[in-house]
Amino acid sequence: MLTNKYPLGFFPTALEKMNNLSEKYRDYQLFIKRDDNSGLASGGNKVRKLQYLIYEALNKGFDTIITSGAQQSNHCRQTAAACAQAKLECNLLIGGEKPKIYNGNLLLSQLLGAKIHFNGENRKGEDIEDLKIRLEAEGKKVYVVPYGGSNLLGAYGFVDAVKELKNQLTEMNLKLAIKELAENEGILLDPVYSGRAFYGMLDYIKSQKIKKGANILFWHTGGLPANFYYSEELM
Ligand SMILES: *Cc1c(COP(=O)(O)O)cnc(C)c1O
Numbered sequence: 001m002l003t004n005k006y007p008l009g010f011f012p013t014a015l016e017k018m019n020n021l022s023e024k025y026r027d028y029q030l031f032i033k034r035d036d037n038s039g040l041a042s043g044g045n046k047v048r049k050l051q052y053l054i055y056e057a058l059n060k061g062f063d064t065i066i067t068s069g070a071q072q073s074n075h076c077r078q079t080a081a082a083c084a085q086a087k088l089e090c091n092l093l094i095g096g097e098k099p100k101i102y103n104g105n106l107l108l109s110q111l112l113g114a115k116i117h118f119n120g121e122n123r124k125g126e127d128i129e130d131l132k133i134r135l136e137a138e139g140k141k142v143y144v145v146p147y148g149g150s151n152l153l154g155a156y157g158f159v160d161a162v163k164e165l166k167n168q169l170t171e172m173n174l175k176l177a178i179k180e181l182a183e184n185e186g187i188l189l190d191p192v193y194s195g196r197a198f199y200g201m202l203d204y205i206k207s208q209k210i211k212k213g214a215n216i217l218f219w220h221t222g223g224l225p226a227n228f229y230y231s232e233e234l235m
Pocket of ligand 1: 190
């Protein structure tokens with residue numbers, strides 16, 4: 001039984017056939033699941049977890065969120081947006097030193113009103129407990145969202161995702177030897193997650209590691225803003 005969730009995204013996200021790539025790699029039919037279009041401050045998969053986590057925080061009377069991540073964390077950007085919608089104070093513990101200029105996800109998190117704390121080499125949220133104690137001393141009720149939103153409650157978001165996919169496959173009369181992979185036909189990937197996954201998928205296709213005639217699904221998890229941070233590498 002799934003617990004209640006706070007609505008933050010646009011679901012179901014589209015499941016589309018990639019016509020151009022299916023023509024190019026004739027032995028396969030390629031599909032894409034568009035979690036990059038899930039809404040919430042330019043989309044991504046983290047909104048699926050945040051719907052459950054934010055619901056719990058509100059339901060239990062918390063007013064302040066802490067989470068952590070890298071400077072280009074999609075999770076932090078989407079948490080900042082979720083907090084803005086739910087009227088929760090958002091504190092982000094960000095790895096590394098404060099950069100002169102904010103870019104990509106970090107810039108968006110700041111625009112979304114998050115309080116940003118830089119924690120140097122403590123890149124995995126080691127300072128969360130200290131910050132929590134400090135904020136509680138100010139009378140705030142603090143809820144900690146784990147790194148990446150990844151805990152049991154957050155994982156409910158992907159139970160939803162699989163149900164959503166099953167319904168879409170039934171509607172489209174499709175069966176997949178499911179492969180989670182990457183793509184590109186007028187669709188933007190990101191350099192950290194989906195770009196690598198897409199490269200891996202093409203490698204599997206080109207080296208025919210996937211059985212001919214298979215239907216292949218690439219699950220696009222979002223991450224668009226990080227492209228702007230890596231602009232030099234992408235030019
Ligand atoms: C966080 C993230 C992932 C990984 O998702 P998990 O649920 O944390 O495994 C993949 N792609 C993008 C774009 C992400 O931001």
